[in-house]
Amino acid sequence: MNNTNITKRNIIIFTIFSTLCGWIGYLVDKLTGQAHYENIGTMAGEEPLGMLIWLVSPLICTMVLRTFGGDGWKNAGFACNFKNNKILYLISFLVYPVVTIIVILLGVITKGIRFSNMSIGLTAYFGILFTQITIQFIKNIFEESVWRAYLTNQLLKLKLSDLKIYLLIGFIWWLWHLPYIMIFLSESEIQNILPVGRLAFFLIGTIVVTVWTVMYTEIFQITKSVWPLVIAHTMEDAVINPLLLLGIVSIEKNQAFLFSLSVGLIPTILYLIVGLSIRKWRTNPKFFYQSAKIGNRF
Template sequence: MTTTAPARPARTRRPASRRGVLVYAVGVLVLSVLGGLVMASSPDPETSAGALLFVMSPILLAVGLRTIGREGWADAGLRLGRERGWYAVALLLFPVLFLVPVALGALLGDVHLAPGAAERFAVLFATGLAARLTFAAFEEFGWRGYLEPRLAALGVPALRRHLAVGALWAVWHVPYIVAFGDGYTGVPLGLQIPMFSVAVLAMAVIWGVARDRTGSVWPAVLGHGMANAVAWPLLSADVLVLDSPLVFGARPESLVVLPLLVLTAVVVYQRWGRTSVGTVPA
């Protein structure tokens, strides 16, 4: 007579918990502040270890909770997903939005092309694209790869979830902005931070809906990376000279872009966010 050993129970992913979300939120904010302090004490904040700690904090917390915390990777959105038209939205949204202030400012005489602007833009865009996409992935693996699906699993309604992610995303940026001071923008920080926060909330709705519709984190990575890859060359004095950066800057929070971005978020949510197909893997 032979006997068989009892089968080992399958390892299962731990269910979503408020504790995991709290650990994530507190963790990214702590690392953000630490990164900002190191940046503020560095002669070159952008290339300091603090900047790397700052930008990597979302993915560090997400990977830690999914591995050490044994939450698993089933809902991380690592596949390309469904409804792939959202990739076109991600690719084109910010190039189109940033074209508006540049064109309008040029018509009104407030935006001036530097000599060789087109060639300089092409070089800066091409050489910076890989890094901008990588840094976007560091962020989005946390915001849309971890926090969005974790809140969804806890039953948080879609719009409230997107805005909660956006609020944390905005606060997380503050130490970085303060560490740069006047080097980040010519706009006073008392005005810059609130306007930027509104822009981040709008972006959180757009990329949150894209995450729901596709089940993938990659549209957010692509859209986030493209926004930065296009904005940084356009903000270079070697490409554009701006008489009124608060109005015509190629930034999500400029006075021309911000209302367009908020309107886009409203339309995206009204059209696609109310009938989301869920943040489950596709």
């Protein structure tokens, strides 16, 4: 079997396994009496065993495929490659906070967003933020090692078009989330993000995650490193989740489709602009190398 066929076979194995592992985790919770998710604290680290199975199993699968399935560990995406990619590391760190600030400002101006629990204070919020950065960084090492260092890396070997890569990664990545959306995530958490049912939330999320995939894939293609994406994903979780879960920011329900910090139309468009701009950077060698030289001066 040649390398291309091995890659295709292993992607299929990975896709099937990753889409099943969450349901296996739910079954474990049912059998052990842990399947009560409404009171699970998203930021408190109180996840039941099923959620841990859902989170960790795809990484175990990739390790098995790399070690025994012929994928190997060469150029697996774990090198930092920081020296020539300072700008992209900075973008990864800032993109979610900056877009969130822009959306909040637009929302406040148009009365689509209001501050409803400022009594918690900025000091408390930043304390929670820094705690979340640590927790989410560790969690996202697991997640990005799977979706960027493995799946994106393997699909790039097949020389597919950019659009096919975006769609495949976005669909498989979000399909992995299906048991999380339909079972693990509480109804109140969904309503805090968008006032829709679970299935509608999943379908909307498919579009949003595919848009995010453009940005994530382009950063990975240039840096050949998983670490900027770990940073970006960490900032997304750490910055946005406390604002919503602590009630500091409240989105008016009739404008949530525009201003929802995670899945709203406005932030989604902004993330798509960022992703396509990075793609332009990658596909325009002259612009890319000039920018890289500027970054190396700092």
